[in-house]
Amino acid sequence: MTSEKTRKRILELREQLEQHNYNYYVLNQPIIGDETFDHLMNELIELEKEAPELNDPNSPSQRVGSDINQQFTQVRHTYPMLSLSNTYSESEVQEFDQRTRKLVDEPFTYVCELKFDGTSISVTYENGQLVRAVTRGDGVQGDDVTANVKTIRSVPLKLKGDFPEKFEIRGEVLMPFASFEKLNEARAEAGEAPFANPRNVASGTLKLQNSSEVAKRNLDAIFYYVLGDNLPSDGHLELLEKAKKWGFKISEHTRACKTVDEIFDYLHYWDEERKNLPVATDGVVIKVNSRRIQEEMGYTAKSPRWAIAYKFKAERLATRLKAVTYQVGRTGAVTPVANLEPILLAGTIVKRASLHNADIIANLDLHIDDQVYVEKGGEIIPKIVGVDTSSRKNDAARVEFITNCPECGTELKRTEGEAAYYCPNENGCPPQLKGKLEHFCSRGAMDIEGLGKETIRLFFDKGLxxxxxxxxxLPEKQGQILVLDFFQEKSVQNLVNGIEKSKQQPFEKVLFGLGIRFIGETAAKKITRAFGSIEKLEDATLEELIAVDEIGEKMAQSLRNYFDDEKNRILIQQLRKAGLTMEVDEDSLPTSEKLKGLTFVISGNFGTSQRRKELGELVEQNGGKNAGSITGKTDYLLAGDKMGPAKREKAEKLKIPIIDEQEFLKMIES
Structure with missing residues (x-):
C-alpha cells in the first residue's frame, strides 16, 4: 500500500519534470541543469518502482521531450530516437558494466565516444542519395529539416563506395566555437544581443525557415550511429569505420574498450583534453559494440539498456551576487533569480542563475554582494553551488524571499509539503494569464497555429x-491585428483558420488546455472518459473524482477547487458558446469490453513502431489497459521479436502469461 507521502511526491515530481521538459525541449529556456533534472528523474523512477500501482504510461519517466515546430512537416521515425540514461559518477558506470555482464553471457567489447553538445538529427539515404533529415522531436516523430541540413557541408548529399541500398544514420548538428564567436561579433556590431551558447544556436538555426540563412551560419555535423536492415557489419565501431569511407564525418576519438578500467582511462583523458576541441562536448557515451547483443539486451521505456552517457563535471568559478529578482510562472510559482557580476564560464558570459526556491536561498545563507560559486549543470544552465562566507562584508544584507507577488502585489502562499511559493491571483496576475494562454494554444492542448508565445504576449499587451x-x-478583431507590425492578410487568415480548426479538438484536449494544476494529458483523458461531459465533471463530488482510475486526492481537490470558482464556470460557458467540444465523442470510447479489467504490457519488435502503437490502441478500444512496465497487476505480456531478456524474465518470475500478436488478436476476435 502506497503511503500518501509517496503518492504526493510522485505527483509533484511528475508535474515538475513535465514542466522542465517543456522549458527545455519546447521553449528552449531551461531553468535547471542536467544534473538536477537527472536527480529528480532518478528519484521519480525509484519511487515509481516502490509504487507500481501508480504507474502512468505518460509519466515523465516513460517519455522523452519534444522540440517539434509546427512550421515544419512532421515525419515518424522508422526507429524511435530514445534518450540515454545519464550518470555523473564513475561508480554508476561500474554498476552499468556489472548489469551488462549479468545480461550478456559471452565476450563483448564496449565503444566509448565523445558526447557532442548540439542537436540530434536522423538522416535517411536511399541508393546513395540523401532523401530526408529529421530532428529528434519527441522520439517518435520529428520535424523534416532536409532543406536546412543539405546546407551543412559536412553532411554528404551523395555517398561513395559500397554502401547499403537504404539505411539511416544519426548524428549531432553543431556550431563550432569559431563560428559561434564570429556570429556573436557580427551581432554585437549590429547592436543585437549575443547568443547564449553554441548548442542553442545550432538548434535554433536548424529550425530557420530560410535555408540560405542556415548556410551562412557554418554549422557542422558529426555522425555516430548507423541503423538499417541489411548492414555490412554487426559491430557498431566497424560500421562507423565504413560510414567514414562512405563520406560521413565520424569522430576520430571513438575507441574500443574491453574493461571498465579502459573506460575510466578514456573518461579521465577527455575530461581535460576536451577543452582543446573546436566544438562543445558534455560527456562520453559508452555502448556495447555488437548490434546483435544490443537487440538482445533491449530497451526500457525511456532508454536502451546497452548504453549510458557519462556527463563531465561542470567548471566552477566565483563571482559577485549583485541582486535577486523574481519571476512568476503560468501556475503562479515564483522563482528567484540571482543577478551576477558577469563572468566567462564554460565558453559563455554568465549574468544570471536560477535559485529555484526559498529553501535553496535559506540553505545557501545568501547575502547581497556575496562571493558565490557558479557552475553550469550540463554546461548549459548556470547555478549557484556555494558561498564564500569568509569574504562577506559585515553590513551585507541577507536575501529574504519576498512575501508579495512582484507582478500584481498579491500575498504569496505556500502549500504544505511543496517547495515553491505561489501567487494565488491566477485570474488577475499578468504572467499567469499569459502562461495560461500559451499553454492553451500549445500543441498538446488546442494546437492553435499562429498563436505562439511572442504573438500571445503582443496581443495581451495590446488588450486583444x-x-x-x-x-x-480574435476573428472579429482582424482590423486591429492588421495594423500591428509583421501582420498581413495572409498571416491573419492563417490565424483565423487555426482558431476555427481548434474547435475540433476533443474534450480531453480542452480540459488539459484549461491548465488546472496537476491535471496532465493522461489524467485529462481518464477524467473526460469517466464523466463524459463538462456538466457532469463540474458537479462531480470529491469522492467521485477520486474514484477515477489513477486520480488521487491532490488531483481531485485541484479539480474541485477549479470548478468551485465562479469565474472558471463562466469561462467554460464562454468556451462552450464559442463552439469548443465539451463532451466525449462516442467514437473515441472503447468499442467492446472484451479486455475489460485486463492490463497488458507490449514489448519487442512488431515490424514497425506504428504497429506497436496500433496494438496499444486495440487494447484500449476493447476496454483494456496498456501499461508501460510489468508489475504484479499485469495480466498479459504481449511479446514481439527481440524482446529484452529482463522483461521476459520478470514476466516468468511473476507467472504472467506471455502471448504473441496472433494470440492477442484471437482474444479480441473471439
Missing part, C-alpha cells in the same frame, strides 16, 4: 487577449 475565451473573439 485577456483570457483563453478571448481567443475566439
Amino acid at each position: 487577449l485577456t483570457d483563453v475565451a478571448s481567443i475566439y473573439d
